[in-house]
Amino acid sequence: MRYELIKKDGNARLGRISINDSVFETPIFMPVGTQATVKMLSPEELIDAKSDIILSNTYHLWLRPGEEIVYKAGGLHKFMNYNKPILTDSGGYQVFSLAKPKDISEEGVKFKSHIDGSELFLSPEKSIEIQNKLGADIIMSFDECAPYPSTYEYMKESVERTLRWAERGKKVHNNKQALFGIVQGGEYEDLRKYSAIKTVEMDFDGYSIGGTSVGESKETMYKMIDYAIPYLPEDKTRYLMGVGDPIDILEAVERGIDIFDCVLPTRIARHGNALTRNGKINLRNLKYKEDFSSIEEDCDCYACKNYSKAYIRHLIMSKETLGGRLISIHNIRFLTRLMEDIRKSIKEDRFIEFKTEFLKNINEV
């Protein structure tokens, strides 16, 4: 993997990532396809929505179908018929969402399978080995995404452990895939700094900021970024994990983030919510019953070119899956288009103007 910093506008960065046979510009957004599929969408639909990279998940694929199956299929790309870059998360987020504090030890994390309740154990070595088998282009260190709030003492311990886990993971890594280290530290400035410095010392292909979007306020999240960014090298990619609210993306780009991922656009789509330049709209609302205009008149996505809000509302109300699919397509295209506009504005040295205008439109509704 190669990262080139093309230009900066303030701290906002326009970059280019070349990996395997793919090239794409950053800042970029990755739709989340946890179980080797972005829920409800085919790879063709993702590509139509101008998505250039997706995220998938180690934990879920380890449990089902198992990394060996994916390996036998020829890797994740072949298995799911998606030939653009894929990044796999390490299972670190599942430490936050599925494991209990008592299940976390120096060796690794004990999980109760969400599928059948059986006992599982994931270690940093195991996570990397699974990710090597899955064969994504970019893989992540196994970290602990600690809950918010956590005490300083706990967070310090957790940060140290995540650093040791990163070291252990690196040792077993096959080096054929790009490997990112993850900065943790919660809302504590010195821990973020320490985590960033120590992680960078290990020399990864890119650096993630984790432990965000776990219930903290937006201001706190932005501080978490501010605390870590100064210690991340300019010539490496920075990835803010789990963030995808358009406002957060703008705030993070302004601070120097290059990559984002988030379940939000696809999850809220399945729940009937569409992203628009004027803010989020809930298509279940009565006011759209006879609204025969598209979600966004100027959007070039498949949903907006062909279907009305009234029709999509009908589909959602009737629990027809096409409704969730159409909004998912729109929401992903909304974010890929937002990223296109962000890159263009950085290129033209008017990122802040773009951001201000964008926020103004949202606030007006």
Add this chain to the structure above:
RNA sequence: GGAGAGAUAGCGAAGUGGUUAAACGCGGCAGACUGUAAAUCUGCUCCUUCGGGUUCAGUGGUUCAAAUCCACUUCUCUCCA
């Protein structure tokens, strides 16, 4: 014509004397969702000027008290002629 069963909020359906403005489900209205245990979850859903008001087919009655008991009326369903 005869025998029986039943009518409960938008719909379905509990409740068969008092802690019942009435369970629950559906429908409807709104909200939440940020490295996906999520096509999920939460709230509201008789009226209200938030003090209260009016309900369980209708009317009348019994009772301190009725959706619940009695009488009649209307309607629905099942079976027998």
